[in-house]
Amino acid sequence: xxxxxxxxxxxxxxxxxxxxxxxxxxxxxSHVYWYxxxxxxxxxxxxxxxxxxxxxxxGMPKERFSAEFPKEGPSILRIQQVVRGDSAAYFCASxxxxxxxxxxxxxxxxxxxxx
Amino acid sequence: AxxxxxxxxxxxxxxxxxxxxxxxYSSSVSVYLFWYVQYPNxxxxxxxxYLSGSTLVKxxxxxxxxxxxxxxxxxxxxxxxxxxxxxxxxxxxxxxxxNYKLTFGKGTLLTVNP
Numbered sequence: 103x104x105x106x107x108x109x110x111x112x113x114x115x116x117x118x119x120x121x122x123x124x125x126x127x128x129x130x131x132s133h134v135y136w137y138x139x140x141x142x143x144x145x146x147x148x149x150x151x152x153x154x155x156x157x158x159x160x161g162m163p164k165e166r167f168s169a170e171f172p173k174e175g176p177s178i179l180r181i182q183q184v185v186r187g188d189s190a191a192y193f194c195a196s197x198x199x200x201x202x203x204x205x206x207x208x209x210x211x212x213x214x215x216x217x
Numbered sequence: 218a219x220x221x222x223x224x225x226x227x228x229x230x231x232x233x234x235x236x237x238x239x240x241x242y243s244s245s246v247s248v249y250l251f252w253y254v255q256y257p258n259x260x261x262x263x264x265x266x267y268l269s270g271s272t273l274v275k276x277x278x279x280x281x282x283x284x285x286x287x288x289x290x291x292x293x294x295x296x297x298x299x300x301x302x303x304x305x306x307x308x309x310x311x312x313x314x315x316n317y318k319l320t321f322g323k324g325t326l327l328t329v330n331p
Contacts, residue, residue, distance in 0.1 A: 105260060106260060133317070135317065135319075137319070137321075139321075142323065143323060144221065144223075144307065144320070144321035144322045144323045144324065145261075145307070145309075145319070145321040146320075146321070147318045147319060147320065150317055150318070158317075158318065160318075161318075193260070193261070195261075197317075204317075205263050205266070206263075206317070206319065207260070207263075208253070208260035208261035208262070209260045210258060210259055210260045211260065
Protein backbone atom coordinates (compact mmCIF):
# COMPACT_ATOMS: atom_id res chain seq x y z
CA UNK A 103 0.00 0.00 0.00
CA UNK A 104 1.76 3.12 -1.21
CA UNK A 105 2.03 5.97 1.23
CA UNK A 106 1.24 9.61 0.59
CA UNK A 107 2.98 10.72 -2.59
CA UNK A 108 4.19 14.23 -3.24
CA UNK A 109 5.78 15.62 -6.34
CA UNK A 110 8.00 17.16 -7.20
CA UNK A 111 10.30 16.52 -4.26
CA UNK A 112 12.33 19.61 -5.08
CA UNK A 113 11.15 22.65 -7.00
CA UNK A 114 13.11 25.74 -7.97
CA UNK A 115 11.29 28.85 -9.13
CA UNK A 116 12.29 32.41 -9.86
CA UNK A 117 10.43 35.27 -8.23
CA UNK A 118 7.14 35.94 -9.98
CA UNK A 119 6.69 32.42 -11.35
CA UNK A 120 4.00 29.97 -10.31
CA UNK A 121 4.59 26.85 -8.22
CA UNK A 122 2.30 23.81 -8.34
CA UNK A 123 2.71 21.14 -5.69
CA UNK A 124 0.91 17.82 -6.00
CA UNK A 125 -0.23 15.39 -3.36
CA UNK A 126 -1.73 11.95 -3.89
CA UNK A 127 -3.29 10.64 -0.65
CA UNK A 128 -3.09 7.08 0.52
CA UNK A 129 -5.56 4.72 -1.09
CA UNK A 130 -8.94 5.00 0.58
CA UNK A 131 -8.20 8.39 2.14
CA SER A 132 -10.53 11.25 1.27
CA HIS A 133 -9.15 13.92 3.62
CA VAL A 134 -6.05 15.95 2.76
CA TYR A 135 -4.12 18.49 4.80
CA TRP A 136 -1.30 20.83 3.76
CA TYR A 137 1.38 22.10 6.10
CA UNK A 138 4.30 24.45 5.56
CA UNK A 139 7.64 24.34 7.31
CA UNK A 140 9.67 27.53 7.10
CA UNK A 141 13.41 27.34 7.87
CA UNK A 142 14.05 26.84 11.59
CA UNK A 143 10.32 26.52 12.29
CA UNK A 144 7.86 23.73 13.02
CA UNK A 145 5.22 22.64 10.54
CA UNK A 146 2.28 25.04 10.32
CA UNK A 147 -1.21 24.04 9.24
CA UNK A 148 -2.38 25.65 6.01
CA UNK A 149 -5.55 24.01 4.71
CA UNK A 150 -7.84 20.99 5.09
CA UNK A 151 -9.70 19.61 2.10
CA UNK A 152 -12.07 16.83 1.27
CA UNK A 153 -12.93 15.82 -2.26
CA UNK A 154 -14.14 18.97 -4.06
CA UNK A 155 -14.47 20.91 -0.78
CA UNK A 156 -12.27 23.23 1.25
CA UNK A 157 -13.13 22.58 4.89
CA UNK A 158 -10.70 24.89 6.68
CA UNK A 159 -8.27 27.30 5.04
CA UNK A 160 -7.54 29.36 8.12
CA GLY A 161 -3.78 28.83 7.78
CA MET A 162 -3.53 29.88 4.15
CA PRO A 163 -2.03 33.26 3.28
CA LYS A 164 -4.79 35.50 1.97
CA GLU A 165 -3.16 36.18 -1.36
CA ARG A 166 -1.39 34.11 -4.03
CA PHE A 167 -2.07 30.73 -2.37
CA SER A 168 -4.85 28.35 -3.35
CA ALA A 169 -5.59 24.65 -2.91
CA GLU A 170 -7.91 22.16 -4.48
CA PHE A 171 -8.75 18.48 -4.21
CA PRO A 172 -10.75 17.53 -7.29
CA LYS A 173 -13.00 14.54 -7.63
CA GLU A 174 -10.33 12.84 -9.72
CA GLY A 175 -6.61 13.29 -9.39
CA PRO A 176 -4.26 14.64 -6.76
CA SER A 177 -4.64 17.59 -4.48
CA ILE A 178 -2.85 20.69 -5.76
CA LEU A 179 -1.33 23.53 -3.76
CA ARG A 180 -0.78 26.47 -6.05
CA ILE A 181 1.37 29.49 -5.30
CA GLN A 182 1.19 32.34 -7.76
CA GLN A 183 3.88 34.99 -8.21
CA VAL A 184 6.24 33.35 -5.75
CA VAL A 185 8.49 35.43 -3.54
CA ARG A 186 11.64 34.45 -1.64
CA GLY A 187 9.65 34.16 1.58
CA ASP A 188 7.72 31.25 0.05
CA SER A 189 10.86 29.10 0.18
CA ALA A 190 9.96 26.28 2.52
CA ALA A 191 9.12 22.61 2.77
CA TYR A 192 5.46 21.86 2.02
CA PHE A 193 4.05 18.68 3.49
CA CYS A 194 0.83 16.96 2.62
CA ALA A 195 -0.97 14.52 4.89
CA SER A 196 -4.05 12.37 4.44
CA UNK A 197 -6.49 10.49 6.60
CA UNK A 198 -9.51 8.28 5.98
CA UNK A 199 -11.73 10.58 8.09
CA UNK A 200 -11.48 13.44 10.53
CA UNK A 201 -12.44 11.84 13.81
CA UNK A 202 -10.06 12.17 16.71
CA UNK A 203 -8.93 8.58 16.27
CA UNK A 204 -7.76 9.28 12.74
CA UNK A 205 -4.04 9.49 12.21
CA UNK A 206 -2.65 11.85 9.62
CA UNK A 207 -0.16 10.13 7.32
CA UNK A 208 2.45 12.45 5.89
CA UNK A 209 4.22 12.54 2.57
CA UNK A 210 7.95 13.25 2.16
CA UNK A 211 7.36 16.90 1.35
CA UNK A 212 8.21 19.25 -1.50
CA UNK A 213 11.16 21.58 -0.94
CA UNK A 214 10.46 24.84 -2.73
CA UNK A 215 13.34 27.22 -3.38
CA UNK A 216 12.60 30.66 -4.78
CA UNK A 217 15.55 32.41 -6.37
CA ALA B 218 -3.69 29.94 20.52
CA UNK B 219 -1.85 26.73 21.09
CA UNK B 220 1.92 26.43 20.77
CA UNK B 221 4.55 23.72 21.18
CA UNK B 222 8.09 24.13 22.47
CA UNK B 223 10.75 21.52 21.97
CA UNK B 224 13.50 22.62 24.27
CA UNK B 225 16.40 20.88 22.54
CA UNK B 226 17.12 21.34 18.85
CA UNK B 227 19.78 18.62 18.90
CA UNK B 228 20.38 15.67 21.21
CA UNK B 229 23.49 13.51 20.68
CA UNK B 230 23.66 10.21 22.56
CA UNK B 231 25.62 6.99 22.46
CA UNK B 232 24.09 3.73 21.37
CA UNK B 233 22.25 1.82 24.12
CA UNK B 234 21.99 4.94 26.30
CA UNK B 235 18.59 6.21 27.48
CA UNK B 236 17.16 9.34 25.93
CA UNK B 237 14.47 11.90 26.73
CA UNK B 238 13.23 14.44 24.22
CA UNK B 239 11.36 17.27 25.87
CA UNK B 240 8.12 18.85 24.73
CA UNK B 241 5.99 21.51 26.40
CA TYR B 242 2.77 22.96 25.07
CA SER B 243 0.43 25.81 25.84
CA SER B 244 -3.29 25.67 25.28
CA SER B 245 -6.38 26.96 26.99
CA VAL B 246 -8.49 23.90 26.22
CA SER B 247 -8.15 20.15 26.24
CA VAL B 248 -5.58 18.83 23.81
CA TYR B 249 -4.48 15.77 21.96
CA LEU B 250 -0.72 15.17 21.82
CA PHE B 251 1.47 13.45 19.27
CA TRP B 252 5.06 12.52 18.54
CA TYR B 253 6.15 12.06 14.95
CA VAL B 254 9.51 10.89 13.60
CA GLN B 255 11.05 11.86 10.29
CA TYR B 256 13.85 9.79 8.80
CA PRO B 257 15.97 11.39 6.07
CA ASN B 258 14.07 11.94 2.82
CA UNK B 259 10.89 10.42 4.21
CA UNK B 260 7.54 11.68 5.45
CA UNK B 261 6.60 12.07 9.10
CA UNK B 262 5.60 8.83 10.78
CA UNK B 263 3.44 8.69 13.89
CA UNK B 264 5.30 7.29 16.92
CA UNK B 265 2.51 7.62 19.49
CA UNK B 266 -0.43 9.75 20.51
CA TYR B 267 -2.32 10.73 23.64
CA LEU B 268 -6.06 11.29 23.33
CA SER B 269 -7.34 10.44 26.81
CA GLY B 270 -7.03 7.84 29.57
CA SER B 271 -3.69 6.61 30.87
CA THR B 272 -1.07 9.34 30.90
CA LEU B 273 1.69 6.90 29.94
CA VAL B 274 1.51 6.14 26.25
CA LYS B 275 3.51 3.44 24.54
CA UNK B 276 4.38 3.72 20.86
CA UNK B 277 6.32 1.96 18.17
CA UNK B 278 10.03 1.14 18.23
CA UNK B 279 10.16 1.04 22.03
CA UNK B 280 9.29 4.70 22.58
CA UNK B 281 6.92 5.96 25.26
CA UNK B 282 5.72 9.36 26.44
CA UNK B 283 4.03 10.68 29.54
CA UNK B 284 1.37 13.36 29.56
CA UNK B 285 1.72 15.71 32.52
CA UNK B 286 -1.16 18.13 32.59
CA UNK B 287 0.09 20.22 35.53
CA UNK B 288 3.42 20.80 33.80
CA UNK B 289 1.88 20.91 30.30
CA UNK B 290 4.53 18.48 29.11
CA UNK B 291 4.64 15.40 26.90
CA UNK B 292 8.24 14.17 27.01
CA UNK B 293 9.35 11.27 24.82
CA UNK B 294 11.59 8.56 26.25
CA UNK B 295 13.40 5.42 25.22
CA UNK B 296 15.44 3.33 27.68
CA UNK B 297 18.04 2.19 25.13
CA UNK B 298 18.54 3.77 21.72
CA UNK B 299 19.87 2.24 18.52
CA UNK B 300 21.78 3.77 15.64
CA UNK B 301 18.62 3.41 13.57
CA UNK B 302 16.80 5.84 15.90
CA UNK B 303 18.80 8.71 14.41
CA UNK B 304 16.13 11.02 13.00
CA UNK B 305 14.21 14.25 13.55
CA UNK B 306 11.45 14.05 16.16
CA UNK B 307 8.45 16.37 16.19
CA UNK B 308 6.00 16.97 19.00
CA UNK B 309 2.54 18.14 17.95
CA UNK B 310 -0.73 19.17 19.58
CA UNK B 311 -4.29 19.58 18.40
CA UNK B 312 -7.22 21.09 20.26
CA UNK B 313 -10.44 19.17 20.78
CA UNK B 314 -12.59 21.41 18.63
CA UNK B 315 -10.24 21.29 15.62
CA ASN B 316 -8.63 17.95 16.15
CA TYR B 317 -7.38 17.80 12.57
CA LYS B 318 -5.27 20.97 12.89
CA LEU B 319 -1.87 19.93 14.21
CA THR B 320 0.55 22.48 15.67
CA PHE B 321 4.14 21.27 15.62
CA GLY B 322 7.27 22.10 17.53
CA LYS B 323 10.46 22.94 15.66
CA GLY B 324 11.79 19.43 16.01
CA THR B 325 14.66 17.73 17.83
CA LEU B 326 17.42 16.03 15.88
CA LEU B 327 18.41 12.86 17.72
CA THR B 328 21.83 11.58 16.70
CA VAL B 329 22.85 8.17 18.02
CA ASN B 330 26.58 7.55 17.90
CA PRO B 331 28.31 4.15 18.12
